[in-house]
Amino acid sequence: MKKIAFVRTRYLPPSETFIYEELKNINTVKPIVFSRKKMNLDRFPYSDIRKLSHGTNNIIKRFRQEKIKLIHARFGNAGVRLMEVKRRTRLPMLTSFHGFDLPVKRSRKNLYHRKLPRLFRIGDRFTVPSFHMRQKLINWGCPPNKINVMYSGIDLKKFTYLKRDLKTENVVIIAVGRLHKKKGFRYLLKAFKQVVVQYPTSRLIIVGEGAERGKLTELISALNLKKYVKLEGIVTHSQMSAMLSQADIFCLPSVTTKEGNQEGIPNAIKEAMATGLPVVSTLHGGIPELVADESEGLLVPEKSVKLLAEKIMYLIENPSVRREMGQKGRAKVENSFDSSKQVRMLEDIYKELMGDNK
Incomplete structure (x- = not known):
């Protein structure tokens, strides 16, 4: 060989x-x-x-x-x-x-x-x-x-499709990625601040580690979101699969950095889609090749806090849409991202x- x-x-x-x-x-x-x-x-x-x-x-x-x-x-x-x-x-x-x-x-x-x-x-x-x-x-x-x-x-055997409950209370939004500027987590936190005003039982989990942890922790405190947001750190494959299964919406609002750094197509989105999660993300890099707007998820312009919050709240309010998007997402990763x-x-x-x- x-x-x-x-x-x-x-x-x-x-x-x-x-x-x-x-x-x-x-x-x-x-x-x-x-x-x-x-x-x-x-x-x-x-x-x-x-x-x-x-x-x-x-x-x-x-x-x-x-x-x-x-x-x-x-x-x-x-x-x-x-x-x-x-x-x-x-x-x-x-x-x-x-x-x-x-x-x-x-x-x-x-x-x-x-x-x-x-x-x-x-x-x-x-x-x-x-x-x-x-x-x-x-x-x-x-x-x-x-x-x-x-x-x-991605290894589809590690990420099982789950048909989720149609609920509007206690909705869990999950974000996964290295704590880097291009992941746009600071914009997600600002958007989520608007979300909890309307949906105070919702929660946000950010999974990952990186140089932005300190700044994100400070922003969580400044926005009075300690009760609603958890920075989870790095988890194992099995833990990740379990956390995705317990979530209702996946969000990754990637942005282009001032140095011009961009995403390709984040694997974290593929893994979330494999479990049947609807996606809220941005019109960034190769993401629209994976997530078609209003099909597998919802896409907004980069750094648009207002629209990001609106799209998350729309999915909270429409659980049947979440389920339909999740089904389409699983089918897409099976076809093109196995x-x-x-x-x-x-x-x-x-x-x-x-x-x-x-």
Whole structure:
């Protein structure tokens, strides 16, 4: 079986379940993970992880020792770091972009930005998680014929569909994601402040960890929402599934940061839809490719606190709409976002790129 170098400089942050789902389901080649830092191995167990050496010569030596036939760089920054390795080994290289690694705004002072055009010239293939991001890659100068849109999938066996009660009291809204500015949680808190005025029995749970925790905690206090909002932190897969099953509405109001950082298509939304939750989100990144407005959920412009509150309250008031949206959401993730199906597409790309490296 051919070996590929699956390069992720940190294996693996808790938000990157989508990478793990791909890795563990690949079975037509043997992925060897090369990483500079190992983390969360209890959450993402994988047996074949090697140290990613510093220095091009050392990496080349290791790849040759392992008889690597293809390089799969996870995130654009890894692709940029491996350009010289790719040139000297003449190995085919696939680079997967995911969001932050392809900002909207360019800076000539940013070394990474200056190197991206060369990566697009010498790289053999690039995957992106949405058509929205495909256009961003083209805008940066990547040849369209080198780009494959490959939606990242989820393990549907871990997220069971649940037909929820038709209630308007004690409604639970859940939000899941890294506590980062682009997730828009500060706007959600401001919107939820309006919601509890009309629906004081409603509750909000935010699941995740990150640099914004302190600011969000302060905002919760300033808005007098301590009684209504819980910052849950990081939870296990089984805990996440249980929490989604106990919720009634999922909300992720993603925004574009001032640096131009955007989402691809958040896996957290896919997982929520798999359990039958209706979604309130924003017209941002690739989200409209997953959630069609007034079908699987409701979409509002970025940073629109007023509309965000109105859409949440509309779903609280209309439980039958919530159930119908949840049914459509489950059907969509089954059709287009099942990890076991998506990984076969990835294997087809590997096969094509290694055609001359038998």
